[in-house]
Amino acid sequence: MTGRDDAVAREQAGPARQRSAVVIGGGMAGLLAARTLLRRGVRVTLLERSDRFGGTVDGRVLGGLQLDSGAESFSTRSATVPALAAELGLGERLVTPEATGAWVQLPGPDLQASARPLPNSGVLGIPADPTDPLISAMISPEGARRAAQDGVLPVGSLATRAGVSLGELVRTRMGDEILARLVAPVAGGVFSADPDDLDVDSVAPGLRATMARLGSLGAAAGALRAAAPAGAAVGGIDGGIALLRDRLVTDLEAAGAQLRTGEEVTDLTRTGDGWTVTTGRAGAPRRLVADGVVVATEGRAAVDLLSPGLPALAAERPAPVPGVALVTLLVDLPALDVRPRGTGVLVARGVEGVAAKALTHSTAKWAWLREQAGPGRHVLRLSFGRVGDRPADVGIASDDDVLFSHTLADASVLLGIPVGAADVLDHDVVRWAGALPHAAVGHRERVARIRALVADHANSLAVTGGWLAGTGLVAVIDDARARAGALADALLAGAGGDGSGPPV
Numbered sequence: 290m291t292g293r294d295d296a297v298a299r300e301q302a303g304p305a306r307q308r309s310a311v312v313i314g315g316g317m318a319g320l321l322a323a324r325t326l327l328r329r330g331v332r333v334t335l336l337e338r339s340d341r342f343g344g345t346v347d348g349r350v351l352g353g354l355q356l357d358s359g360a361e362s363f364s365t366r367s368a369t370v371p372a373l374a375a376e377l378g379l380g381e382r383l384v385t386p387e388a389t390g391a392w393v394q395l396p397g398p399d400l401q402a403s404a405r406p407l408p409n410s411g412v413l414g415i416p417a418d419p420t421d422p423l424i425s426a427m428i429s430p431e432g433a434r435r436a437a438q439d440g441v442l443p444v445g446s447l448a449t450r451a452g453v454s455l456g457e458l459v460r461t462r463m464g465d466e467i468l469a470r471l472v473a474p475v476a477g478g479v480f481s482a483d484p485d486d487l488d489v490d491s492v493a494p495g496l497r498a499t500m501a502r503l504g505s506l507g508a509a510a511g512a513l514r515a516a517a518p519a520g521a522a523v524g525g526i527d528g529g530i531a532l533l534r535d536r537l538v539t540d541l542e543a544a545g546a547q548l549r550t551g552e553e554v555t556d557l558t559r560t561g562d563g564w565t566v567t568t569g570r571a572g573a574p575r576r577l578v579a580d581g582v583v584v585a586t587e588g589r590a591a592v593d594l595l596s597p598g599l600p601a602l603a604a605e606r607p608a609p610v611p612g613v614a615l616v617t618l619l620v621d622l623p624a625l626d627v628r629p630r631g632t633g634v635l636v637a638r639g640v641e642g643v644a645a646k647a648l649t650h651s652t653a654k655w656a657w658l659r660e661q662a663g664p665g666r667h668v669l670r671l672s673f674g675r676v677g678d679r680p681a682d683v684g685i686a687s688d689d690d691v692l693f694s695h696t697l698a699d700a701s702v703l704l705g706i707p708v709g710a711a712d713v714l715d716h717d718v719v720r721w722a723g724a725l726p727h728a729a730v731g732h733r734e735r736v737a738r739i740r741a742l743v744a745d746h747a748n749s750l751a752v753t754g755g756w757l758a759g760t761g762l763v764a765v766i767d768d769a770r771a772r773a774g775a776l777a778d779a780l781l782a783g784a785g786g787d788g789s790g791p792p793v
């Protein structure tokens with residue numbers, strides 16, 4: 290064995306000794322897994338490859354304003370994030386976005402006339418009532434007639450058959466226009482993917498079963514919407530989502546967790562009744578030995594670590610996922626005080642000359658940010674890159690200056706107000722490479738296969754993260770807690786322990 294052996298917690302023998310776990314990956318999944326284990330009395334070491342914690346939750350300062358550079362809101366479909374925020378002392382900072390809602394930019398000869406407020410009666414852009422005049426106004430008369438068929442077409446096998454994409458479901462029930470003009474822009478904004486690439490049961494759990502019960506897709510979308518808590522579909526935190534990350538790290542450190550950055554795990558080996566974890570510090574690998582391991586990295590890294598011990602897992606290695614480039618502008622542009630496009634614009638495919646897939650008018654969306662920015666100053670965040678983009682498309686691989694000039698041009702079109710370089714007080718480009726795993730068709734079956742393979746080591750191994758749980762903080766936090774909780778049960782049962790431990 291080369292390098293230094295570092296037995297994190299196995300120095301004591303006997304049933305009373307404290308159990309130990311290594312958490313690999315310091316994104317939200319890893320941080321929540323660490324918190325869960327620590328609260329159950331398991332000693333925790335968390336290893337993060339990069340130089341910071343949070344993964345796709347991060348913030349930075351632009352023109353003196355504290356801004357999120359990754360996730361900037363959370364779904365309010367469950368109390369997961371508000372409850373966590375309250376636990377972390379951030380309950381008073383929970384906020385809702387401006388009620389004006391977002392717009393959609395549709396293709397058309399006159400782009401200004403083709404920008405519309407996004408009707409928001411259903412889920413993922415699927416209207417609760419496709420015959421609503423607000424919806425009909427967004428599609429052709431022929432498209433409206435086709436959409437109305439949702440009310441009369443038999444549900445058939447579409448509700449139960451395997452391998453149905455969001456695109457197939459919407460196209461079959463409501464036609465191409467609803468799909469292209471309402472659902473695809475929302476899916477592109479949320480998942481950076483087209484509806485045909487998205488597993489409907491993963492991105493809209495319960496939608497098909499509700500459709501089978503109620504007889505139409507519109508009724509199902511309306512029912513799911515009605516079942517969600519009243520009020521805005523998303524929430525935020527005054528000061529930014531990255532505060533969740535900051536507080537998690539502070540709490541974990543205070544409770545005695547060992548948190549290490551700059552530690553890329555390169556090997557994971559089952560040894561006896563525990564695990565040996567090797568980190569790849571150049572020329573000086575370190576080894577840690579622990580009773581349990583949580584793998585909370587992105588999917589490809591997770592499979593690379595686990596497949597030497599679980600060869601069948603190699604076949605489940607996820608395909609490369611798209612990257613996203615975010616360009617944020619701080620502009621001095623009082624014309625934007627009227628918030629011309631509500632909280633922002635989702636862009637349909639085929640809008641001539643526009644490369645961005647979405648624009649968030651952050652100072653329109655969040656009152657706390659507006660107050661900090663002051664009158665006339667605005668934060669605009671544009672995102673580039675979706676699944677299926679061609680190499681020539683503007684996206685994560687484009688140079689900063691290319692992205693910047695597209696941002697000015699696209700913001701001008703999407704907001705209907707010229708945004709010039711002279712208006713920009715500050716800007717930055719953040720690239721998220723491979724950071725948006727999407728639930729491709731068959732995702733749930735794939736996840737079930739992976740879970741079954743990993744179950745061989747269920748008494749000492751948990752695997753979690755967005756690539757399995759689904760995109761978004763709610764899914765990631767819920768899954769990390771559940772998986773780490775089950776691991777704690779197993780470790781403590783093995784130890785004959787009482788589960789007591791230091792509070793986090």
Ligand SMILES: Cc1cc2nc3c(=O)[nH]c(=O)nc-3n(C[C@H](O)[C@H](O)[C@H](O)COP(=O)(O)OP(=O)(O)OC[C@H]3O[C@@H](n4cnc5c(N)ncnc54)[C@H](O)[C@@H]3O)c2cc1C
Nearest residue numbers: 314316317318338344345360361362554586754755761762
């Ligand atoms: C631009 C962007 C905007 C988003 N906006 C929202 C939003 O508004 N609302 C929302 O709910 N969700 C949003 N999301 C999604 C959400 O951020 C993610 O679903 C979630 O944060 C994923 O957390 P995770 O811990 O599973 O993965 P990650 O955040 O990807 O963390 C994985 C971590 O593992 C580390 N790692 C990888 N390999 C190793 C290794 N070998 N050894 C050690 N460490 C390793 C990585 O460095 C990383 O820190 C957004 C995502 C992006 C990219």
